Amino acid sequence: WRYNRHGQKDPGPHFSLRFVFSFVFLSLVPFPACKDLVATARDRKLNTFIQISVLHPAEQTLTRYSSTEIVEGTRDPLFLTGVTFPPEYPIYEESKIKLTVYDVKDKSQDTRNFLGCVTFKVGDLVKSKEQQLTLTLRASDGGKTVGTIEVSLVKMGETDEGEVDHITTDVQGQKCALVCESTVPEGISDKDSLPLLNAVLKNPVSKLYRFPTSDNKWLHIREQMSESTLSFHVPKELINLHIREDMRRNQDLKELGELAPHWDNMRKSVIAHCEQMLSMYQDILADLGKHTGSSFKSSCNKGEKTLEFVPINLHLQRMHVHSSRLKDAVYDVITVGAPAAHYQGFKNGGLRKLLSKFEAERRNTGYQCIYYSPENTAKAKEVLSNINHLQPLISSHADLLLNSASQHSPDSLKNSLKMLSEKTELFVHAFKDQLVRSALLALYTAGPGCVLKKPIVLRNSVEESGDPQHQDHPSRIKRQDSIPHHSEYDEEEWDRVWANVGKSLNCIIAMVDRLLEKDNVSSGIKKSENDPFPADRVVSHPSGDWYEQLYPLIITLKDCMGEVVTRAKQSMTFVLLQELACGLPQCLMLTLRRDIVFSQALAGLVCGFIIKLHTSLHDQGFLQQLHTVGLIVQYEGLLSTYSEEIGMLEDMAVGISDLQKVMFKIIEAKSDDFLPVITGRREHYVIEVKLPAKMFELLPQEIKEGKQLRVYPVLFNVGINEQQTLAERFGDTTLQESVNHENFELLKEYYKLFTEKMPPDCLPHFQEQNDLKGLLENLHQNIQAKKRKNVEIMWVAATICRKLNGIRFTCCKSAKDRTSMSVTLEQCSILRDEHQLHKDFFIRALDCMRREGCRIENVLKNIKCRKYAFNMIQLMAFPKYYRPPEGTYGKADT
16 A cells, blocks of 8 residues: 555555466565545544455355554555465465455554455456556445555566655655565576475465665565475484484394303393384384374474474575665575473483583493493494495495406406505504404403403593693503403404404505506517407406406405404494493483484574575585585574573583584485485484586586585574573573583684685675674674673674574574564664665564564464464563564463
């Protein structure tokens, strides 16, 4: 609706209707305009809004679809908010749209008076000559006229080049439009990119606004919110991975060999507990497989056991900005509930506290087991992983070498030997560790016939020597009187066993060199005889000659490798047995909790990575940064450090830190399945992201060749609610302070790495390195400052992340209420700082996005109610810009 104060039509459509049949999120957008509205009382100023409803031709039912914001104190309102229908919404030419105008008497109580309404057919608008309708607004069907409404069609991107003189700073100056349009990277057709987006995103909700700038131009803003299919896909992939890993571990425990009664009973107890956990994981996977319907987990289901691994309320929040002066810009934030184990509860705290307490208790346990540090147990898992990965590869390359020998192919023989040598050297290097030797001794003493009165104590070498220079040395067993010295045990035997693998390889290399040398000599003789038939060369060397000479050496290599694998696997499994036995059942329960939290965190990360890659495929600086340095991933937490949310923050801090174990690898999709694949193990995950062929071709060669890409996750948390007020006055905020300080150091390390490896011109022209340096100093000062609810920490951290081409996350308990306030504030701040949003329209834009934007739709889809779960008393404790407009909050389930 755009009419000036004198009742004259303002040039240019404002509230518009869009009708497009394509599949690119272009959609139908109705925008009417009002004039000379009649007030119910003579002296009353109108506070109006318009409700849009749809009458479906087949059902003949009226469905409330959307509303504008409330414009106060005028009979000729200029609205800021419109409405859009996504492509999949069933709108046809015969569909009718009803526009109903209300006068709001009390926003807090949502009391309103009906002013008038009008209904029109979509087809009438689409077929109209100027694609515009002027309709009469009536008090009731056939009743008196109470004004007029104009409806017209506009597209996202249409801008008024002239001055916008009618914009004023009073209430008459309010306006907006709504848009729904996809952004596809430049140079990539819809056909190429949409399969990837459709595989990852689902159920988009879109809103379109049009705001004035400080120089009297128009900004068109499309706000979009989409669910992600990865909410369920990633947890299922991850649980499958855990099941396979745990089944291998359980089998290794069973194959540990004969043990003394004490150790054998320990093993039986561990296996029994592990089998129970494995069964639980299989049940959880089966339950997830049965899930149908929504692709997101609502906030109401955050404590549901069968959905523990699924992230809460995961969405992509996107703002697309179009203006006449600047290039279109897209700003993305992933919104998700803080990764936390809600079903497990927070009575004893979260992971950060529980892991620390568990490790302290395990060090001092009186149980008859050996203590290995977390670093040593991690090393044991790495060795086992290397065994499982390298042994079949070496066997395969050895067979290929024999095949090349049987074919008498010199080039193939060289290539096969090169691959065999590389993998065998990696294999040998994997066992150059004191841990394997010490674990073999511990396993020997645990054999039948050994009497163990006291536990074996494994100490770090720095503890023994007191020399900090030896901190990097592996731990070793310190013998005590209770461990008999077995003269028959040769401690050097292990060195000889694994060294034999290298010696066997050297024998193979020497033999291949000798065979090739003889072949060259023979070739020279044939050449001197001017033999016209090169094939005779092969005939003069029977294939069995090379094969028969290499075969026994290959068998020796495999035998030596098999002996190493048997001993190393048993010794490392024995180390893992100690880890499990020292803390049953807490150890397995902590593993479960950590898996749950990590699963939630990973689902969001994978979604964010794929979307970032999709939008930045033509940014060469970003692609270089991706494979040279890695990607910064910044999490904004809004949790308080009071009551249960302390445990949530402790869970979240560990879950996000664990994302450092994740590497991404981009591959070309070979089918229509674009969902990512997860490989690896708990200490090291690889996410394979599939791209359509034409998109894959845009990548740098290093990425196309399979280089693994790192992410650097950082978390900054500032509690903003009334519980944080209690924590600051009567409780403890050291957890928040520690998390912020630790993650600032991580961010600073990334920035240092970035400046060392990337050229100065890799960032957009307005994002200068000096600017980043100043922002980091600002962030550090704010983290050091003892200021209550210092939300500037989050603002500065978010700005740094965007300037470093990072991925942004915003999280609160449910990603519904506090998250909505933060996301909308960030969007309006970007419009003000980067796109010259008129300063007098900042609060109005903020209220529009919170009242009728995507985030109120998020609230509705979570709790079936259009109310943020705040009350007036709570909001008094909130920072000023985190308070929603009156009438949008009240009693609601969270």
